[in-house]
Amino acid sequence: xxxxxxxxxxxxxxxxxxxxxxxxxxxxxxxxxxxxxxxxxxxxxxxxxxxxxxxxxxxxxxxxxxxxxxxxxxxxxxxxxxxxxxxxxxxxxxxxxxxxxxxxxxxxxxxxxxxxxxxxxxxxxxxxxxxxxxxxxxxxxxxxxxxxxxxxxxxxxxxxxxxxxxxxxxxxxxxxxxxxxxxxxxxxxxxxxxxxxxxxxxxxxxxxxxxxxxxxxxxxxxxxxxxxxxxxxxxxxxxxxxxxxxxxxxxxxxxxxxxxxxxxxxxxxxxxxxxxxxxxxxxxxxxxxxxxxxxxxxxxxxxxxxxxxxxxxxxxxxxxxx
Numbered sequence: 001x002x003x004x005x006x007x008x009x010x011x012x013x014x015x016x017x018x019x020x021x022x023x024x025x026x027x028x029x030x031x032x033x034x035x036x037x038x039x040x041x042x043x044x045x046x047x048x049x050x051x052x053x054x055x056x057x058x059x060x061x062x063x064x065x066x067x068x069x070x071x072x073x074x075x076x077x078x079x080x081x082x083x084x085x086x087x088x089x090x091x092x093x094x095x096x097x098x099x100x101x102x103x104x105x106x107x108x109x110x111x112x113x114x115x116x117x118x119x120x121x122x123x124x125x126x127x128x129x130x131x132x133x134x135x136x137x138x139x140x141x142x143x144x145x146x147x148x149x150x151x152x153x154x155x156x157x158x159x160x161x162x163x164x165x166x167x168x169x170x171x172x173x174x175x176x177x178x179x180x181x182x183x184x185x186x187x188x189x190x191x192x193x194x195x196x197x198x199x200x201x202x203x204x205x206x207x208x209x210x211x212x213x214x215x216x217x218x219x220x221x222x223x224x225x226x227x228x229x230x231x232x233x234x235x236x237x238x239x240x241x242x243x244x245x246x247x248x249x250x251x252x253x254x255x256x257x258x259x260x261x262x263x264x265x266x267x268x269x270x271x272x273x274x275x276x277x278x279x280x281x282x283x284x285x286x287x288x289x290x291x292x293x294x295x296x297x298x299x300x301x302x303x304x305x306x307x308x309x310x311x312x313x314x315x316x317x318x319x320x321x322x
Contacts, residue, residue, distance in 0.1 A: 004309050007032040007048045009067050010058035012039065014150050014157070015081050018298035019056060022316050029309070050074035054308060056301055057081055068111070077308055078111050081301050085113040086187045093191060094304040096313070097124055097242050106307045114304065117296025118145050118202065119187045121213035121288030124245060125274060128238040130193045134230055139221040142199040143188075146173050146263055148209035151292045156204070173203040210264030211292040219282030228252065228278030231286070235274050243314050244295060244303070246273045253278060267291045270299030270317040294318075 006023070010016045011033045023031050032052060038044035049055045049070045054077040057064045064082035071078035085091045092109040096102055106112055115123070122143060129135040149160035149167075160167045167174075182200050189197040232250040239245040256277060266273060272295045275287040290296050299317055306313045 003028060003030050004053040005030045005032055005051065006305065007052035007055045008058060009045055009049065009055055010063075013058050014153055014293060015297045015301070016056075016058035018293050019058065019081075019301055022298065022302055022318075026316050028311060028315070046070045049076055049078075052076050054079060054305060056305065072111075077109075079114060079301060079304055079308065080112070081114040081297065083116060083183050083187075085111070086116065086119075087190050088113065094300060095120065095123065095191070096300075096303060096307065097239065097245055098127070098191065103307060103313075106304055107310065109308060112304050112308060114297070114301050115191075116184045116187055117147065117151060117211055117290070117292040118143070118184045118200070118213060119191065120296050120300065121145075121211065121272060121290055122188050122198070122215065123191045124239075124272060125213070125215060125286045125288050126192045126194065128234050129231060132234050134223055134226045134234055135217065135221065136223065137193055137195045139194065139217070140196050140199075141194065141215055141217070141221075143201060143213060143215055145200070145202045145211070145213040146205050147202065147211045147292050148207045148264070149204050150209045151211070151296075152204070157208075160204070160206070168206060170206040173205045175201060175203045177202055205263065207264055209291055209293045210262075210267050211288075211290050211296055212261055212263035213288040213290075215286040217284040217286060219284075222282070222284070227282070228276045228284055231276040231284060235276075239274075244270050244272060244299075244317070244319070246271060248273055248275045250276065253280065261287060261289065263289060264291075265289055266294065266320070268294065269319055270295050270303060271319055 006029050008016050011020050055071050057067050057080045061082050061084040064080050064084045091111045091113045092105045094112040095115045130137050149156050185197050235247045272290040277285040306315050
């Protein structure tokens with residue numbers, strides 16, 4: 001039986017480079033990329049897509065839309081790592097942990113859209129609570145999220161690493177996109193099952209990759225009797241068998257150590273860790289930690305690729321010892 005052929009369209013970008021690196025030693029697939037001279041050639045890209053069993057699109061949104069059309073025409077399976085198709089009809093949302101039927105949907109899909117980095121944490125933190133009735137769907141939530149600067153691609157990497165900008169080693173985070181509707185919000189809204197889109201306050205920190213997503217939940221928003229341990233129990237049951245989602249031990253009202261919520265703690269892995277912290281006034285803080293280039297991008301792309309091709313879901317995906 002021949003090995004499935006995988007083409008990465010856009011292998012030179014941050015997501016594509018990590019996917020290529022993590023797939024490089026696999027013996028169960030054939031990995032295809034174009035030479036530098038052909039990397040931006042439409043005919044060469046279209047030919048490579050047609051010859052592949054599955055194409056991963058690591059492209060700007062407009063280019064991804066065009067390449068997805070080529071994949072449809074050729075009958076090749078396609079996994080889009082851009083944001084273009086994340087709420088589009090006819091595409092399967094590539095978050096295996098979303099619900100009981102999601103893995104089967106991904107396995108049987110011709111077109112899968114990779115989730116975004118911030119939504120990966122937000123949706124997996126919030127959706128189980130809405131489904132369980134612990135948090136009403138009508139709750140107006142706000143998100144404070146911190147990402148490494150690689151999340152903005154080559155342009156932001158060059159800006160943060162430029163001596164002229166003086167941003168490397170900045171002793172504080174820098175909020176951004178405060179004036180606009182961030183492209184991740186429609187995805188967060190749809191898949192969290194909330195009635196209202198959340199208020200999203202993203203920030204960039206002086207580190208290459210890593211991510212921390214924080215959701216403060218006021219006591220007035222919680223169903224009666226819901227406390228931190230209720231949230232922890234809900235997550236623990238929901239994600240008990242998930243290989244890449246860890247629910248941190250419940251520490252109740254113990255003080256939080258300064259290093260316990262390091263946004264870079266899961267770098268170079270495909271893991272996501274969930275925390276809940278209660279407050280004496282009844283408020284809660286929900287926190288997700290992940291690598292924005294791992295579980296937030298390249299790692300989950302490989303997880304989806306494995307499912308779409310009927311390979312072991314965890315193949316080639318690094319995890320820490322627990």
